[in-house]
Amino acid sequence: MALASLESPQWMSPGRAYLQGVRAVGSTVLTLVLFATYIGIGALAHDSRFSLGWVLLSTLLVWAGPAQIILISSLGSGATAIQAAIAVTVSAIRLFPMVVSVLPLMRTPTTKLRQLILPAHFIAVTLWVECFRLLPQVPRERRIPFTIGLGTGLVSVCLTANLIGYLLAANLPQLFGAAILLLTPLAFLLSTARNCREIADVVALGLGLLLFPIVAYFHTGVDVLISGVAAGTIAYGVHRWKARRA
Template sequence: MPVSSSTSPQWHSPGRAFLRGLAAAGGSVLTLVLFATFIGIGALAHDSHFSLGWVLLSTVLVWAGPAQIILISSLGSGATPVQAAIAVTVSAIRLFPMVVSVLPMLRTPTTKLRHLVLPAHFVAVTMWVECFRLLPQVPRERRIAFANGLGTGLIAVCLVANVIGFLLAANLPQSFGAAILLLTPLAFLLSTARNCRELADVVALVLGLALFPLVAMLHTGVDVLISGVSAGTIAYGVHWMRRRRRA
């Protein structure tokens, strides 16, 4: 997607920017990963005796594969709605830094808070990766419309995948369903590695991968959080020391 000004025909109106976002969702490799993942979520919902309407609504409202798996698994195992809501909320905290990093890319001096509500809801792992890849090439005054189109396209693909997975659940082997649920974290890992630009990015990624098996041996229940925070803190320290030496 070439860098363009807002005066060019493709960015002439918010509607065209929205359609460009839809097209970007359809042309992303990560969309295929989402499609396969949400087939698995649809199958899981069917096996847990939830209705098709329920799983479609959960995709629209929750919009995070791991959180939906937690929601379906916890309610399917007999947890109360309050317990399931707490578990999903704790899982969603991991997305907060992504939202905080994306919204400044969308704001203009005239942007109102209500204009950011829908883009903030759309921000999940795939949306976050694609925003950092695509938004710098979009005129700032059209970025909200573009992000809304991108998010709408991604959710639409996932809704179709939910229907397919739900209807095919009886014919999907359990091992296949479990395998496709791993596609999202694997795709996120590869995308993160591809987008590493600074030494601190590389240090954080490598240390995170190295520390996780060690932390997992402690059986804390928050292995990813501990290894991620530790690796990120060390990486920031490396970045701070390099910047101080250059100053």
């Protein structure tokens, strides 16, 4: 589904920009990936003896699949609320670079900080990927309502999936439930590869994939962090070297 052209009357009001954001949820295959993933999260919450209201509220407030799995698993295994909160916070650190990279795409000289709070909450892997794909087609002054609409649509899909997964948990094979939780990282990998535009992007992704199994061999506990920082640093060096030669 193509977005409306920049001259279209649909972009004349924030309300219509918001509705365009909601409609854009149907333009990405990642919506289906999220739907399947959150069916699994709903089933996991049911099997861990959490209430339906609890899992729906966690989706609204946490809004990050891996963090919700950590939250449910840790609390379900007897961890204290403080221990679970620390684990979820550490998991959420990975989202900070995404927020920092996306918010400048929405800001205008007149944007107030409070206007960015809700869009920042919605920024997770899926919305991060889709913002880089869709926001260049949206006038800058309408990007905040568009992003809120996109985030609202994605959260609504996930809440619906939570409900279905929770109600079907008794009939959902455990192996299937575990398998669909892998769809999000796989889809993120493929989407990142699709969005690679510069040589530095390709180098960062390729080196990250190459370094991770090597780093994982040493059982550091922060394998993704080490391989990601190393690959990103090398890719940045390649970018600087190429820029100097240009």
